[in-house]
Amino acid sequence: MSGVASTLAKKRALAAGFGTNANATKYLNQDFQTLRTECLSRGSLFTDPTFPAAPESLGFRELGPTSSKTRGVQWKRPGELVSKPEFIVGGASRTDICQGGLGDCWLLAAIASLTLNEDVMARVVPTGQGFGRSEYAGIFHFQFWQFGEWVDVVIDDRLPTKDGELLFVHSAEGSEFWSALLEKAYAKVNGCYEALSGGSTTEGFEDFTGGIAENYELRKAPSDLFQIIKKALESGALLGCSIDITSQADSEAITYQKLVKGHAYSLTGATEVTYRGRKEKLVRVRNPWGTVEWTGAWSDSSSEWNSVDESERENVKADDGEFWMSFTDFTRNYHRLEICTLTPDTLTADDVKHWSVSNFDGAWRKGSTAGGCRNNPYTFWMNPQFKIKLDEEDDDPDDNEVGCSFVVGLIQKNRRRMRKVGEDMLTIGFAIYEVPQQFHGQTEVKLDKNYFLTHAQKAHSETFINLREVSTRFKLPPGEYLIVPSTFEPNQNADFCLRVFSEKQHETHGKHHFPDMEISAVELQSIFNKIVAKRTDIKTDGFSMDTARVMVNLMDDNGNGKLGLGEFATLWKKIQKYLAIYKKNDMDGSGTMSTPEMRMALKEAGFTLNNSIHQALAVRFGEADMTIDFDNFVACVMRLEMMFKVFWKLDMDNSGNIELDFFQVRTHKRLFFMLLLLWSFLLMRTFCC
Numbered sequence: 001m002s003g004v005a006s007t008l009a010k011k012r013a014l015a016a017g018f019g020t021n022a023n024a025t026k027y028l029n030q031d032f033q034t035l036r037t038e039c040l041s042r043g044s045l046f047t048d049p050t051f052p053a054a055p056e057s058l059g060f061r062e063l064g065p066t067s068s069k070t071r072g073v074q075w076k077r078p079g080e081l082v083s084k085p086e087f088i089v090g091g092a093s094r095t096d097i098c099q100g101g102l103g104d105c106w107l108l109a110a111i112a113s114l115t116l117n118e119d120v121m122a123r124v125v126p127t128g129q130g131f132g133r134s135e136y137a138g139i140f141h142f143q144f145w146q147f148g149e150w151v152d153v154v155i156d157d158r159l160p161t162k163d164g165e166l167l168f169v170h171s172a173e174g175s176e177f178w179s180a181l182l183e184k185a186y187a188k189v190n191g192c193y194e195a196l197s198g199g200s201t202t203e204g205f206e207d208f209t210g211g212i213a214e215n216y217e218l219r220k221a222p223s224d225l226f227q228i229i230k231k232a233l234e235s236g237a238l239l240g241c242s243i244d245i246t247s248q249a250d251s252e253a254i255t256y257q258k259l260v261k262g263h264a265y266s267l268t269g270a271t272e273v274t275y276r277g278r279k280e281k282l283v284r285v286r287n288p289w290g291t292v293e294w295t296g297a298w299s300d301s302s303s304e305w306n307s308v309d310e311s312e313r314e315n316v317k318a319d320d321g322e323f324w325m326s327f328t329d330f331t332r333n334y335h336r337l338e339i340c341t342l343t344p345d346t347l348t349a350d351d352v353k354h355w356s357v358s359n360f361d362g363a364w365r366k367g368s369t370a371g372g373c374r375n376n377p378y379t380f381w382m383n384p385q386f387k388i389k390l391d392e393e394d395d396d397p398d399d400n401e402v403g404c405s406f407v408v409g410l411i412q413k414n415r416r417r418m419r420k421v422g423e424d425m426l427t428i429g430f431a432i433y434e435v436p437q438q439f440h441g442q443t444e445v446k447l448d449k450n451y452f453l454t455h456a457q458k459a460h461s462e463t464f465i466n467l468r469e470v471s472t473r474f475k476l477p478p479g480e481y482l483i484v485p486s487t488f489e490p491n492q493n494a495d496f497c498l499r500v501f502s503e504k505q506h507e508t509h510g511k512h513h514f515p516d517m518e519i520s521a522v523e524l525q526s527i528f529n530k531i532v533a534k535r536t537d538i539k540t541d542g543f544s545m546d547t548a549r550v551m552v553n554l555m556d557d558n559g560n561g562k563l564g565l566g567e568f569a570t571l572w573k574k575i576q577k578y579l580a581i582y583k584k585n586d587m588d589g590s591g592t593m594s595t596p597e598m599r600m601a602l603k604e605a606g607f608t609l610n611n612s613i614h615q616a617l618a619v620r621f622g623e624a625d626m627t628i629d630f631d632n633f634v635a636c637v638m639r640l641e642m643m644f645k646v647f648w649k650l651d652m653d654n655s656g657n658i659e660l661d662f663f664q665v666r667t668h669k670r671l672f673f674m675l676l677l678l679w680s681f682l683l684m685r686t687f688c689c
Contacts (some may be wrong), residue, residue: 024143024150027189029533032141032154045077045138048156051188058160059194060420069101073167075158077138078131081166082175087130087140089176091115096179100168103197107186108169110204111179112264117238124208125178142185145210147413147497148359153185160193168193191417202338203468209238211342212409212501214471218331224401226281226327228339228473230270231405231503237341239267241285244335257296259333260287267337268322273312275304281327293323300324341407341501358500360386364487372490373464374431374457381449383486387435390478392504404478406502408432409471410461410485413495416468427488428496429464431457435480447482464488518562521548528575538582538630539591547635554642575634581605582633592627601633607640 026032028050039046051057053075055065063070078085088096096115097108114121129140141154159180160167169183186207187193202213216225218241232239245251245262253261269284282298298304300323305313325333362384364370371382390404408430415425433455439445458481461470485498519527525548532540555567563571585601586593593601595618602609602617609617621632628636 024152026533026536027151027153030154031536032139032152035154036135036137036139039137039139046156047138047158048154051155051184053156053158053160057187057192059192061194062197063102063192063194073160073162076161077157078159078177081159081161081164084175085131086176087181088125088178089173096171096176098170098172100166100170102168102193104169104183104199106199106201107183107196107204108179109201109264110208111169111182114208120209120238125182140181140185142182144186144189144207146189146207147411148361148499150210151189153189155181155185155188157181159184191420195416195419200467200469202340205238205338205340206469209340209342211237211340212407212471212499213338213340213469214407214473216337216339218334218337221331221337225331225337226270226283229267229283229337232339232341233268233270235341235503237339239340240338241265241267241330241334242336243333254292255333257333258292258294260292263287265334269324270327273308276307282324283327283330284322284324285330286322291321293321294325296325296329298324298326298329356502356504358388360498361495362386362485362498363495364492366491366493370491370493371486372492373429373486373488374452375488376490377453378449379490380484380486381447381452383484385446386483386485386498387443387445387480388483388500389480390476390502390504393478394475394503401475402477403475404502404504405473405475406500407471407473408461408483409469409499409501411469411497411499413497415494425466425468426492426494427464427466428485428494429461429470429488430483430485430498431461432459432474432476433482433484434458435482440480445482518560518564519568520562521545521552524548524551524563524568532630535630537589537591538579538586539627540630543631544635547631547638550635550638550642554638554645578605578634578637579630582630590627592623592629593633595622595626595628598628598633598636602637602640605637607637607644 030048030050035046047053055070058064058070058073059067061067097112099105099108114124124143126141126143129135138157139154140157141152143150143152145151157177159177166180169179171177171179183196184193186204187196190196200215202215205211205213216222218225222228229239242264243255243259243261245253251262255261266286267283268286270282271284272279272281274280285294287293293299296302362369364383369382369384371379374380388406390406392404393402394405410428410430412426412428415423418424433447433452435445436447436451439447459474459476460472462472463470483498483500485496487494522545525543525545528548529542532538532542551571552561552563555563555571581601581604582593585597585604587597595614598618599614602614617636618626618628621636622628623632
């Protein structure tokens with residue numbers, strides 16, 4: 001789907017409340033509760049046709065059908081592996097996550113981070129599912145953030161095994177299966193298990209929180225990192241830190257001051273205390289083990305605390321597994337810091353400062369919007385451009401640098417899914433320019449080639465890199481800026497998501513710069529199918545391309561075979577009107593209409609038809625059981641509307657009848673044959689293989 005079409009679809013869906021943190025989109029239109037209820041009532045276990053227990057779900061190369069690694073693989077349910085399987089025992093913990101024969105340690109590190117935050121864990125791993133007699137039907141579900149929306153992913157519990165053991169992630173004690181099932185659900189949204197090989201922990205971190213992640217190498221930390229940490233904690237962000245290892249033997253080795261190498265810690269606090277007449281910066285770190293704590297300066301029983309006033313000591317208590325250390329010691333001993341700033345709808349606490357978030361979809365297309373990086377000065381201007389207006393400076397009396405803090409994240413979409421066809425991550429980045437004064441206040445800004453040839457960028461992503469996301473933190477003076485995302489090389493096709501997180505409110509405007517800014521029948525079909533797939537109150541198997549073409553023909557005033565945005569808006573109002581009529585006449589709330597209900601609905605839509613035509617329409621648009629789902633209802637109404645529109649154009653004298661001689665047929669042959677085609681399509685039942 002093009003950037004324009006995707007944006008329109010997403011805006012409509014989000015306006016209807018779908019894809020938010022509180023109301024996840026049903027991935028592939030699979031509803032967990034409905035499917036589980038059906039299985040329980042039948043007394044059968046769920047089998048997922050969209051991610052089958054078959055070679056294609058494992059992989060395509062190293063885990064492909066002919067690979068020795070997949071020879072002898074059997075898909076088994078937990079009950080076939082252990083006598084008493086459990087979903088989660090005594091709460092999720094790091095020992096539930098042991099790596100198997102898949103190079104997805106980056107994902108497992110992110111899964112381990114879930115166990116440190118109960119709210120986030122409950123979001124990704126919904127409660128109310130397990131292996132109990134009243135709830136088990138071989139079906140489970142998990143929720144992930146995917147490029148701007150939350151999706152609810154349903155799986156069956158058939159897991160790949162070899163020699164009676166799980167092939168991939170497993171728990172240390174063997175009878176707990178939440179992590180293996182979570183890995184399977186994540187493999188499903190990415191196409192297969194092998195698509196998960198290789199990646200960055202922040203990728204999983206973001207998909208489990210919906211936040212935007214930043215990585216800091218502490219040896220090269222910015223001078224204001226302590227302030228960044230404090231603000232991140234105040235905004236409810238998740239922070240993790242770790243010590244690099246130089247060999248596998250170093251993994252979880254303990255230093256003489258009781259820090260664990262290659263181990264994921266969380267950073268839970270930052271403050272300043274008065275120590276011997278000066279301010280000392282401290283950070284609080286948590287070891288998820290609950291034991292093994294730092295024994296250096298500012299540890300629980302160190303002498304430094306004796307020189308701190310009692311009132312300040314009360315404010316900096318640490319629980320078991322938590323310890324304080326000086327910020328200097330922190331940056332000296334740890335190597336890496338990750339900050340994941342959460343979206344406002346993820347945060348449940350009232351005592352955190354929410355950042356403002358904007359999310360936009362876009363696309364690079366060869367020949368129109370794929371201009372490449374600034375190394376390509378004559379095509380760079382063709383890239384999509386997004387305007388951001390920064391109004392308010394940060395609230396930070398201790399910071400001498402005045403400006404507006406914000407984080408920009410550029411994500412390339414669905415590249416893991418495309419590995420099956422030989423595609424992989426592209427090298428991406430972005431540049432930020434100041435908007436010229438004459439364009440201030442305008443929502444639609446398109447800077448041309450000459451501007452970029454004569455003006456320098458104000459800021460840019462830290463690097464162009466072939467990761468899923470490039471994200472960088474900035475502080476710029478208040479003003480209006482243009483963000484230009486691009487691939488490194490020109491003429492590369494890809495879809496992307498651009499996000500802007502700012503400490504203060506900001507305004508953002510996107511322009512995708514498709515040459516005609518219009519929507520084809522293909523795009524229209526994708527838009528409406530994406531929207532209706534999120535509805536649970538109506539039954540539909542999706543709009544056909546024929547129906548999409550009829551919609552375009554009905555609304556296309558200039559005859560170019562596409563809809564402008566104004567024409568699309570008018571069409572959308574029609575669809576909303578027909579949806580209201582459909583739901584009103586679905587008297588039993590089944591999500592479909594019977595033939596008598598369809599007669600009433602057509603009458604309400606403005607069509608008075610005789611019995612024979614009603615009968616023909618019921619046969620043409622009805623299912624085998626003579627019910628009519630939503631897409632067929634719309635297809636019927638649209639064709640009727642199109643047919644009447646053509647008829648009235650041929651009825652020159654408004655008589656209600658048309659009589660055409662041979663000359664008139666030749667004169668109006670396009671309209672005449674369109675009328676015949678529509679009539680035959682309305683009344684003839686057609687079949688195709």
